[in-house]
Amino acid sequence: MKKIVTFGEIMLRLTPPGYRRLSQASSFDVIYGGGESNVAVSLANYGLPTEFVTRLPDNDIGECALMEMRKRNVGTQHIARGGERLGIYFLEIGAVARGSKVVYDRAHSGMATIEKGMIDWETVFQDAQWFHWTGITPAISQGAADACLEAVQTANRMGITVSTDLNYRKNLWKYGKKPDEVMPELVAGCDVILGNEEDAEKHFGIEPEGVDVTKGDTIDAQAYISVCQQLMERFPRCKKAIITLRGSISASHNTWSGVLYDGKTLFEAPTYQITDIVDRVGGGDSFMGGLIYGLLTYPDDDQRALDFAVAASCLKHTIYGDANLVTVAEVRKLMQGDASGRVSR
Numbered sequence: 001m002k003k004i005v006t007f008g009e010i011m012l013r014l015t016p017p018g019y020r021r022l023s024q025a026s027s028f029d030v031i032y033g034g035g036e037s038n039v040a041v042s043l044a045n046y047g048l049p050t051e052f053v054t055r056l057p058d059n060d061i062g063e064c065a066l067m068e069m070r071k072r073n074v075g076t077q078h079i080a081r082g083g084e085r086l087g088i089y090f091l092e093i094g095a096v097a098r099g100s101k102v103v104y105d106r107a108h109s110g111m112a113t114i115e116k117g118m119i120d121w122e123t124v125f126q127d128a129q130w131f132h133w134t135g136i137t138p139a140i141s142q143g144a145a146d147a148c149l150e151a152v153q154t155a156n157r158m159g160i161t162v163s164t165d166l167n168y169r170k171n172l173w174k175y176g177k178k179p180d181e182v183m184p185e186l187v188a189g190c191d192v193i194l195g196n197e198e199d200a201e202k203h204f205g206i207e208p209e210g211v212d213v214t215k216g217d218t219i220d221a222q223a224y225i226s227v228c229q230q231l232m233e234r235f236p237r238c239k240k241a242i243i244t245l246r247g248s249i250s251a252s253h254n255t256w257s258g259v260l261y262d263g264k265t266l267f268e269a270p271t272y273q274i275t276d277i278v279d280r281v282g283g284g285d286s287f288m289g290g291l292i293y294g295l296l297t298y299p300d301d302d303q304r305a306l307d308f309a310v311a312a313s314c315l316k317h318t319i320y321g322d323a324n325l326v327t328v329a330e331v332r333k334l335m336q337g338d339a340s341g342r343v344s345r
Contacts, residue, residue, distance in 0.1 A: 001050040002129035003075065004292060007119075007146075007151055008036030008137045009111035010054055010065045013281075013322060019095045022103070028090075032068040033322025035134040035167060037090045038282045041323040042289025042312070044073040049322070051075035053124055053151075055110035061086045062110065072323070079122045083110025088099075091281060093252035100280070104171055106140070116146040121154035123248040130292060131155040134165040135203065138182050139172035145182050152189040163192035165288050166199035179203045187235050192295070194242045194288055195231075197224075221245060221259045221268045228261035239263070240295075241300070242289055244313075245271075252277050256314050258287065260306040267303045267309040274317045286316035287325035290331065311335045 011034050016025035040052040052074050056062035058081040065086055069076050087106030094100035106112060125131065131151065138145035155162050164187060173179060183203045187193060201207035208223040228241035240262050247255035257271040290312030294305030311334040316324040 001049060001296070001297060002039070002054060003051050004035050004129065004130040005051045005124060006036035006040045006132045007053045007055060007126050007141060007148065008034055008134055009087055009106070009109065010034040010037040010052070010056070010069070011063065011089050011106060011109075013089055013091055014303070015093060018242065019093055019183055019296055022092045022101070028072070031321045032065045033282065034087075035136045036132060036166065037074070037287050038323045039132055039165075039289045039292070039326075040069070040074045041072045042286055043293060045325060046289075046328050048293065048295045049075070049244045051078060051124065051128070053078050054120065055080040055082055055114045055203075055227035057081070057083045057085050057110045059085075067163040072315050078119065080118050081110075082118075082179070083113045084108045085110070087111065088097055093279065096250050096252050099251050102171070108137050109140075111137075111144055112141045113139075113298060114147050115143040115164050116150050117140070119147060122158070124151075125155060125158050128158075128160055130161045130163065132163045132165075132288065132292065133186075135167040135179070135183060136172065138186060139169055139179070141175050142177065145177070149186055152186055156189050161192065162294065163288070164190045164194065165284055166193065166195040166203055167240070167284065169197045172255070178206075180297060182232075190235065190238060192240045192242070192291075193231055193235065193238050194244070194284075194291065195227075196244045196246065196284065200227050200231060200243075204231075204234065207233075209341075220296065221257065222266070224259055225266050227262060228266070230237045230258070232261070232263055236285075242291060242306070242309075244284060246283075254280070254317070256283075256310065256317070258306060258310045260302055262302055265302075268307050269306045272310065272314040274314060277317045279320045282322040283316055287313035289319060289324060293328075307335055308332075 013031040014028035040050040087109035090218040092101040245257040290309035294308035
């Protein structure tokens, strides 16, 4: 199978142990992760060939991030070196009625200072069948947005499937551009578009009717068919529009599902009750990893591909850290209805 390429920033994640607040921390757990690297780890874990492209500082911390990718069998041969530092984010894990909190410290990182022309995309895309990026990358800096557009356009010329997770991050758009000034040209080159209830509205003003995600109720999947239709009308290249459906009863209890629209049919996945969340960071990335695997493995069965993505990301909520470390067998077991959590001996 040809490789899947992802492009974005991997960061150093610092988290107070347990459910401590940042103000209580005297030590931090260290994890390396980021939206696109998390997708690559999922796919590598499912046995697919992957290549993660980024720019890392040429120092010991950059080497640690590189080692993390290699440990997970993710390809790293096209990673560029440079920049002053690795980006950092601090995560305070919430519980019950207190939501999680993220504080970014990623100015002047290797990815923040990347520029168009630093990556030889034609070489990167040799023997590639899929390219994935997220809305986080063009939010980092103008240079990152330019490099991402360069990648999308090269992938389009080379006939490679392009996917995006819209991933709106209000705390990142700080370099003078608004999302609606940058994202449309990038998304226009995508064959598969993933988003949630906020992404389409914040980037393009597209929103479902009668939905208030702060109410905590299970979300009505049918309310999102208009979002999918509007995305496909605005971006004619798009062949599949997917919406993740998260109902937040509390920080510890969510419902989780998704819909996929192919231009004719709206496919709905089962809804899972996730009652004791271990770590929800990377939930969307695990969905995307599962979706890419599902679409490649079941090319004629969008329902099964969607069901695989939702089950995979449901399981991610039980795993500490950014990346989803479950196996295909574990995902299929949940898809078949076994959520017992019994010890495997």
